[in-house]
Amino acid sequence: MKELLKTTYGFIFEDNLIDEIAEVSLLRDFTEGDVLIDFGDYIKKMPLLIEGAIKILREDFDEGELLLYFIEKGDTCAMTMACCMGETKSEIRAVAETNGKVIMIPVHKMEEWLGKYKSWRNYVFNSYNNRLKEMLNAIDNLAFMNMDERLMNYLIDKSKINHSKEIHTTHQEIAYDLHTSRVVISRLLKALENGGKIRLHRASIELLK
């Protein structure tokens, strides 16, 4: 585990901190589609993402969800931190977008290190700041853009996260993430195809450049 930490976080954390992390935390593998955190869960460990990608979703009161953002290697989930520190239930759902690995850190250690390691403090703050930025981005999308633009952005994000121009998903899945209906997505995808931006295949979408 120390090896993994060194390669992923070696340039951020000092050796002492990495030793401490390795000592108290657990490594967990996950598989695409795993629900890592669900709405309402009590969080007692803070996850550090080592490998893979996770998507963070917000739930509607009555059935429905919305993709907030993706997190990648080197990120952590600030929303989760928020819950840890506030001792409240999770406000979000985290679903594995790809296979990957996380390191789980007990909350009390996380707080201890805040006073002890400047690098840890910086990392935690940077995470918060990044998450705030992604939330702002989500708000921009919702408030200022039409569904066709939101869809295009979604496809681009998804392509980046998966390091591929081929997006392997169904219209229905996209509709869930964007909190709209399948028909709307099909309609807009067809329009994007006609506009020469993408090519549609069964259960996959090809991003053209």
Place this chain on the structure above:
Amino acid sequence: MKELLKTTYGFIFEDNLIDEIAEVSLLRDFTEGDVLIDFGDYIKKMPLLIEGAIKILREDFDEGELLLYFIEKGDTCAMTMACCMGETKSEIRAVAETNGKVIMIPVHKMEEWLGKYKSWRNYVFNSYNNRLKEMLNAIDNLAFMNMDERLMNYLIDKSKINHSKEIHTTHQEIAYDLHTSRVVISRLLKALENGGKIRLHRASIELLK
């Protein structure tokens, strides 16, 4: 100034910290309508709100804005902290909702205290967490609610912030805050009035309960 700090923050910060704050920071009065921070500003001081209320807005690329949330006595602006720490331009605009007072703290002090005072650390984290929650709330509004509900929530928030059932504003102002058009707001307000939720007057709205 120490007096003010004691009454507003005395139950959060230890005396030593309050002394330090009083030593290095500036007190600033503001008037309703003042633009305290504008989009693109470089932030070098972190504001602590002592009195009054401030509204935080997000700007659209091409003309237009959206109210994100209000902050009140005892709050600070996490978005601003984000900017301070990241040394980047402000992503938001802060406009005085009422008259009030803020204390401005130099950024480098803010960082120094993070290592030194646990109460400061807790405060800063709580602020981040609150702001994340408000952002989530903004997202819920945008993603899951129709304009009529958003409008009603807006009126309720505004009433709370101003401690009055009389909301002194114009339809156009509301339209700016909710990023829609005046006609839409007039239409929905009229519907709310017909539904017995509010009473409309010139340049003011009365919330009925």
Place this chain on the structure above:
DNA sequence: ATTACTTTGTAACTTTTGATACATTAGCTA
């Protein structure tokens, strides 16, 4: 009071999005 300006009301129309219903097609399995 007359004028000018701000604020609100309302009608008519368009665009965007959502909902329902059903047809078609690809891929899988027996």
Place this chain on the structure above:
DNA sequence: TAGCTAATGTATCAAAAGTTACAAAGTAAT
């Protein structure tokens, strides 16, 4: 290959929101 299911295409209609245009009512200034 026949049949099933998941995924997609498409038409039609309805609701929500945005746009334009103009009238009416209140306020302030001269």
